[in-house]
Amino acid sequence: MSDLRAAVREATQQLAAAGVGSPEHDAVVLAAHALRVEPSEVRRLMVLGGDVPATYAGLVAERASRVPLQHLTGRAWFRGLELEVGPGVFVPRPETEVVAGWAIEATLSTLESGVTSPVVVDLCTGSGAIALAVKAEVPQAQVHAVEVSDLAVAWALRNRDRLGLDVEIVHGDAVTAFEELADVDVVVSNPPYIPTTAEPVDPEVRDHDPEVALYGGSEDGLAIPRLVAARAAGLLHRRGVLVMEHADSQGESLPAALRATGSWSHVEDRLDLTGRPRATVAVRA
Ligand SMILES: C[S@@+](CC[C@H](N)C(=O)[O-])C[C@H]1O[C@@H](n2cnc3c(N)ncnc32)[C@H](O)[C@@H]1O
Incomplete structure (x- = not known):
């Protein structure tokens, strides 16, 4: 034709x-x-x-x-950054751009309160999307990111190097990551959170996003998010901020899980641009 x-x-x-x-x-x-x-x-x-x-x-x-569009083009856009993606890495989603925006706002407000080089940690970084966006939008920040999958971390390193952004990206478990860090200002995470009993409807997700990126390790999907939040509590200084994405069905259960630990004050849930519950923001008590 x-x-x-x-x-x-x-x-x-x-x-x-x-x-x-x-x-x-x-x-x-x-x-x-x-x-x-x-x-x-x-x-x-x-x-x-x-x-x-x-x-x-x-x-x-x-x-x-139903091969994802981004796997065919090899590209995904995230807050103005062009990321390389493909098999083995979670394709960053538009709703996560809003979540990253809340982490960026929290980082910017530390600058306003006099911190010259805020420390930000991205637990479960995948393609590096959130960590790289934070560094691109707040160049003063020291950004660290961790990813457990060897395939995904290779994409994150490739994106970092291609974009020339000075972010530490390590291959490891978010639950124990960054033992050398303390007094972190902001932790952001989009962990796997789909309930183990649920199956994503879209073939692009079900058949192409890695399982390790999807399932939260328990029937309520919150086993891994809880462990990641516990690590965040260990990293953050008092009044440090956690921003954690969740499923739209977890707008009450994740805040409740965080409150129950006693590690957090000012736990609130936020809606994404479609009006769905999307992330919990909590301040370290
Ligand atoms: C939902 S994806 C999010 C990726 C990226 N942050 C984003 O928003 O596009 C979750 C990521 O967490 C990683 N992951 C799962 N369990 C992990 C763990 N225990 N430690 C570190 N990364 C983990 C997965 O491999 C996957 O890349």
Whole structure:
């Protein structure tokens, strides 16, 4: 097919029939990827006339089989950072951009209160998304991140080096990480939190995100988040802030779990941009 506009239209229909949530967007992004241009250029070529790249049909077929868009393009955007992602690493989500924003706000407020180089720790960093965004937006911060999966930590290191951001990324268990650190100002975490009894509906998540990134280790999904929060309590100084993402069903259970430990004051839950419970913010008592 030589008509780009017709090809994108056909791809949109194919992706919609396969249950892809944003078929037109994905059809355009895949054309942009195949042509090595920006999506805006694809839209321009669709009006002015353009040829269909040879690889387009194959990419669309893979997306129709529900391979994540980001695995096909090798890229994910996170708060303005272009991250490399692929098999073995959790694809960062738009809702986590808001969670990272709360950690960034907490870090900025330490600067306002006179801390010159706030210490921030990202427990369970995956692609490095949150840690790298914090460093990019608060360059004064000393940022440390830990990831247990060897595949994921390789993506995080690659992203750090490509973006040239000075973040310490270590391969290890968040539950025991950074024994050498104390008096941390902000801990942020998007840990695995899906209940072990639940199965993600979207094939992109179920079949392509690593299991270690998804399941929280118990029926309520909070076994790992609880352990990670306990490590955060050990790292933070008094009045240090924890920002922890959770499932939209955990807006009461995670705050309750944190309150029950006695380690936290001012425990509050926050909603994401869609109005769903998304993260608990707590101050170290
Ligand atoms: C939901 S993903 C979040 C990744 C990244 N922070 C983000 O928001 O895109 C959870 C990550 O935690 C990692 N993980 C799971 N258990 C861990 C542990 N005990 N210690 C460190 N990382 C862990 C997984 O490999 C995965 O990369």
